[in-house]
Each structure stands twice: as C-alpha cells, then as structure tokens.
Amino acid sequence: MASPGRRLALGAVTLAADLRRVLGADRVSDDPLERHLYGKDAGVFRGRAALVVFPETTEEVAEVVRIAEEHRVPVVARGAGTGLAGGAVPEEPAVVVALTRMNRIWDVDLDDRTAWVGPGVINLDLSRETSPHGFHFAPDPSSQSACTIGGNVANNSGGPHCLLEGSTVNHVLGLEVVLTGGEVITVGGAAPDPPGLDLRGVLVGSEGTLGIVTKVLVKLTPNPPDVRTMLAAFGTVEDAAATVTGIIAAGIVPAALEIMDRAMVEAIENWLHAGLPVGAAAVLLAEVTGETATVEDEARTIVEIAQANSAREVRIASDEAERALLWKGRKSAFGAVAQTAPDYYLHDTVVPRTRLVETMGRIYEIAAKHGLAMMNVFHAGDGNLHPLIPFDSSDPEAWEKVQKAADEMVELCVRQGGALSGEHGIGREKRDLMPLAFGEDDLAAQACIKAAFDPSETFNPHKVLPRGTSCFDRAVPIPEGAWI
Numbered sequence: 001m002a003s004p005g006r007r008l009a010l011g012a013v014t015l016a017a018d019l020r021r022v023l024g025a026d027r028v029s030d031d032p033l034e035r036h037l038y039g040k041d042a043g044v045f046r047g048r049a050a051l052v053v054f055p056e057t058t059e060e061v062a063e064v065v066r067i068a069e070e071h072r073v074p075v076v077a078r079g080a081g082t083g084l085a086g087g088a089v090p091e092e093p094a095v096v097v098a099l100t101r102m103n104r105i106w107d108v109d110l111d112d113r114t115a116w117v118g119p120g121v122i123n124l125d126l127s128r129e130t131s132p133h134g135f136h137f138a139p140d141p142s143s144q145s146a147c148t149i150g151g152n153v154a155n156n157s158g159g160p161h162c163l164l165e166g167s168t169v170n171h172v173l174g175l176e177v178v179l180t181g182g183e184v185i186t187v188g189g190a191a192p193d194p195p196g197l198d199l200r201g202v203l204v205g206s207e208g209t210l211g212i213v214t215k216v217l218v219k220l221t222p223n224p225p226d227v228r229t230m231l232a233a234f235g236t237v238e239d240a241a242a243t244v245t246g247i248i249a250a251g252i253v254p255a256a257l258e259i260m261d262r263a264m265v266e267a268i269e270n271w272l273h274a275g276l277p278v279g280a281a282a283v284l285l286a287e288v289t290g291e292t293a294t295v296e297d298e299a300r301t302i303v304e305i306a307q308a309n310s311a312r313e314v315r316i317a318s319d320e321a322e323r324a325l326l327w328k329g330r331k332s333a334f335g336a337v338a339q340t341a342p343d344y345y346l347h348d349t350v351v352p353r354t355r356l357v358e359t360m361g362r363i364y365e366i367a368a369k370h371g372l373a374m375m376n377v378f379h380a381g382d383g384n385l386h387p388l389i390p391f392d393s394s395d396p397e398a399w400e401k402v403q404k405a406a407d408e409m410v411e412l413c414v415r416q417g418g419a420l421s422g423e424h425g426i427g428r429e430k431r432d433l434m435p436l437a438f439g440e441d442d443l444a445a446q447a448c449i450k451a452a453f454d455p456s457e458t459f460n461p462h463k464v465l466p467r468g469t470s471c472f473d474r475a476v477p478i479p480e481g482a483w484i
C-alpha cells in the first residue's frame with residue numbers, strides 16, 4: 001500500500017499532467033528549486049509550492065482553478081513575491097499561480113483617464129508608459145520597480161505618495177476575477193458610483209483569498225504641474241513628529257511626509273550615498289505638489305514649521321536629480337537594512353498621527369528590552385510605522401526575541417487606537433493577531449464573505465482569518481422578531 005506521502009506524490013503527477021494538457025509542459029513546473037523559490041515571498045515565512053504554473057490568459061487561469069478544484073488542491077495567486085506578510089506563501093501543498101506573464105497594458109484611455117492592465121504589470125512600468133502623456137498610477141510602494149498591480153490590488157498597497165492620493169483601492173475602478181469553478185466575473189467599471197454592493201471594494205485587499213484577479217481597470221492620475229521636495233534634519237524624533245503634526249494642522253496635505261531615524265539614515269548612506277544628513281536623530285522628507293504658486297507657498301510654510309520645531313538643517317531639493325536621489329534613498333531603506341544583517345523583520349502597523357511621538361518612544365523601549373537593534377522609517381503623515389529589526393535567523397534565540405518584540409509592538413499600536421497593518425496586509429504574519437483588532441462577530445462576518453466566494457477553500461487557504469473562524473458557529477443569532 002502506498003504511504004500518504006506517496007499518494008500525494010501520485011496525485012501531484014496526475015494534477016501536473018492535467019495542467020500540462022492546458023498550459024503545455026514548459027508552463028507547469030515541478031522543479032524542486034522553482035517550487036522552493038515560489039514557496040516564499042520577501043518576508044520571513046517559508047512554504048513549498050506543489051507545482052508552479054504560468055498562465056498567460058484569463059481562460060488559462062480559469063482552467064487552472066477548475067483542474068485544481070477537481071484534484072482538491074488549493075491555489076495561491078502570486079505576483080512578484082515582494083509581499084512581506086507571507087500572503088503568497090503556500091501554507092499547504094498548493095498550485096502557485098504566477099501571474100507575471102499576464103503583463104499587458106491595453107485600452108489606455110487618456111480622455112477617461114483609465115487603463116485596463118494585466119495583473120502581472122509591474123507598478124512602475126505602468127507609470128513609465130503613461131508619464132509621457134502626462135499621467136501616472138498613483139500608488140507607489142517602495143517596491144514599485146518589482147511589485148505587480150495584481151499584488152497591489154490584493155494587498156491594497158500604499159506608498160510614500162498615498163498620503164495625498166490614497167491607497168490602491170482609490171485607484172481601482174473595476175476588476176476581472178476568476179472565482180470558484182473557474183467562473184469569470186467583472187466587477188465595478190468606468191461609470192462612477194455603480195449601483196449594488198461594492199464587490200470591487202470587497203475584492204481589493206482580499207489577499208487572494210476570494211479569487212484570482214486577471215484584469216484591473218485602473219484610474220490614471222495627472223502628473224502634477226510642479227513639485228517641491230524638502231529635507232529637514234532634527235535632534236530628536238519627537239521634533240520631527242511634531243513638525244508632521246504642525247504641517248497637517250496648518251491645513252497642508254503634502255504628497256508625502258516620511259521620517260527616517262538616525263540608524264536608518266546611516267544604513268542608507270553607507271550603502272547608497274543619497275545625500276541624507278548622517279548624525280541627525282531624525283530626517284523628515286516632505287513633498288508638496290500642485291501649481292507653482294501653491295507649492296512655493298506650502299514649501300515656505302513647511303520650512304518655517306520645521307525651523308520652529310528646532311530643525312538643525314532644512315533644504316529644498318534644487319533640481320530633479322537631487323529630488324530623485326533623495327527618493328531613491330528613502331525607497332531603498334529596506335534594501336539598505338539587508339546590507340547590515342543576514343535577515344530583517346519589518347513591522348507594519350498604524351497609529352493615529354497624534355499618538356506618533358508617544359508610540360515611537362515605546363517602540364524603541366520594546367526593542368531595547370529584548371536587546372534588539374532597530375531602525376525606523378515610516379509614512380509619518382498617515383501614522384504608518386515600519387520599525388525594522390536586523391537579525392540572524394540561524395540563531396533561534398534571536399528569532400524568538402524578534403517575534404516577541406513584534407507581537408508587543410503590534411499590540412501597543414492597536415491599544416493606541418491603531419490598526420494591525422497599514423499596507424502590507426495580514427497574510428500569514430498577522431493572521432493570529434486578528435482577534436486583537438476584531439471581535440468574534442466581526443471575524444465571523446468576514447468568514448461568511450470568504451465562504452460565499454470560496455466555499456471549498458480553494459483560494460489561498462489559512463490566510464488572513466485565524467484558524468477556527470467560522471461564519472456558521474460564530475455568527476450573531478438573529479434576534480426574534482428582527483424581520484418585522
């Protein structure tokens with residue numbers, strides 16, 4: 001009799017054969033190295049793909065889903081694998097559906113300011129394509145030169161410039177999605193405020209747990225007529241945070257407001273030499289966009305607010321090259337940390353902006369209590385914190401400390417009135433912390449949505465909702481007479 005492992009292996013062979021009949025031999029991989037590589041993302045969790053497939057059309061994705069369901073094997077959608085929360089990491093043997101070949105940009109409608117794009121289009125490629133015509137795709141994750149629009153949609157990603165423009169959900173008008181049974185639906189559309197339930201809103205941010213996105217109707221944003229980028233260096237993180245509060249209180253909503261602490265700036269400068277001032281406790285990067293008169297006025301006010309908060313140095317980027325270099329420095333922060341240690345753990349939580357100063361202080365204390373080094377870079381304008389802890393994962397004690405510190409930091413932020421994740425999603429990483437932020441009934445309601453879309457748990461199982469969450473055994477009983 002075959003052992004369970006052997007039976008799984010035999011199942012994988014027939015599954016692979018069925019998938020190869022649809023996709024051809026070269027687009028279904030059972031190569032061990034590829035299965036290993038497609039079993040991880042840019043975060044700390046590791047899994048293993050049973051098979052990796054590379055569909056090129058919606059019809060092929062639908063066939064893959066149908067075949068996987070016939071074999072009772074789950075599917076995990078994957079873009080570029082830059083996610084940091086383990087969202088694309090299979091938790092059990094699954095077909096990993098790599099969407100990178102579905103990378104066409106078509107139907108760019110400059111009059112309507114929209115474009116239909118494949119989920120595998122790289123974020124920055126879309127802006128590169130439309131910029132010469134005066135438009136860009138506003139969500140700009142720091143990973144934008146690698147991550148895909150499909151991944152942005154699934155994680156409702158943000159980025160430094162989402163303070164003014166809003167995160168991905170504000171820039172997605174419609175979606176084509178493959179659901180259970182290989183059914184293909186289109187939700188939303190170019191018409192404003194379509195009637196009915198907002199399924200587009202439900203699907204954006206659902207982290208591949210409800211279906212696979214195969215086309216996205218994106219909103220294109222006009223390039224701003226003018227821009228000013230300022231850098232201010234402070235003796236304390238508190239002064240930098242107070243400047244952020246002062247700017248917002250003055251009625252200015254900059255395009256971006258980013259803070260980096262001393263350790264972070266040093267890591268970036270050691271690696272890239274982006275022109276950031278080394279030695280300051282905190283560096284604030286602020287950018288305003290709009291008509292020339294407005295940006296000049298706002299830039300002047302921001303400089304005054306920074307000076308009033310004891311800035312040691314304030315400068316305005318003198319040209320596009322200097323501006324680009326400052327942003328290159330900021331957007332390379334995670335890469336810079338990777339130069340300092342074999343691994344790093346990156347947090348992503350949010351607190352109300354008014355709690356930034358107090359929360360930051362306590363986050364430094366948590367790291368110190370566990371004897372951990374820490375660097376900070378954050379989207380200060382919207383209270384989105386990214387403490388980074390460099391460590392060596394081959395040391396089990398270090399990993400244990402990192403996890404303890406991580407949980408304490410998340411708990412602190414939630415207690416401060418914040419959220420579990422600002423932009424990286426829940427995935428595997430924060431799944432078991434969901435009860436910190438949601439009551440049983442909230443979780444049950446979310447589980448009911450999952451069950452309605454995906455009754456057989458085909459799509460990215462064991463993500464987002466903690467194990468055991470069920471819409472059946474936890475749903476709020478309907479009070480008697482509620483229908484009357």
Ligand SMILES: Cc1cc2nc3c(=O)[nH]c(=O)nc-3n(C[C@H](O)[C@H](O)[C@H](O)COP(=O)(O)OP(=O)(O)OC[C@H]3O[C@@H](n4cnc5c(N)ncnc54)[C@H](O)[C@@H]3O)c2cc1C
Nearest residue numbers: 079080081082083087142148150151152154158208213423
């Ligand atoms: C250096 C670095 C900087 C980063 N900076 C930012 C930042 O500033 N802001 C930010 O928000 N994030 C940031 N991230 C996180 C990450 O880049 C984003 O979450 C990004 O949107 C993930 O896209 P991806 O294509 O890599 O998706 P993947 O990592 O491949 O997948 C992410 C999730 O999306 C699902 N998914 C992917 N494609 C589809 C699809 N077509 N249909 C359904 N589900 C799908 C996956 O199942 C998974 O749950 C950063 C990451 C790195 C490594």
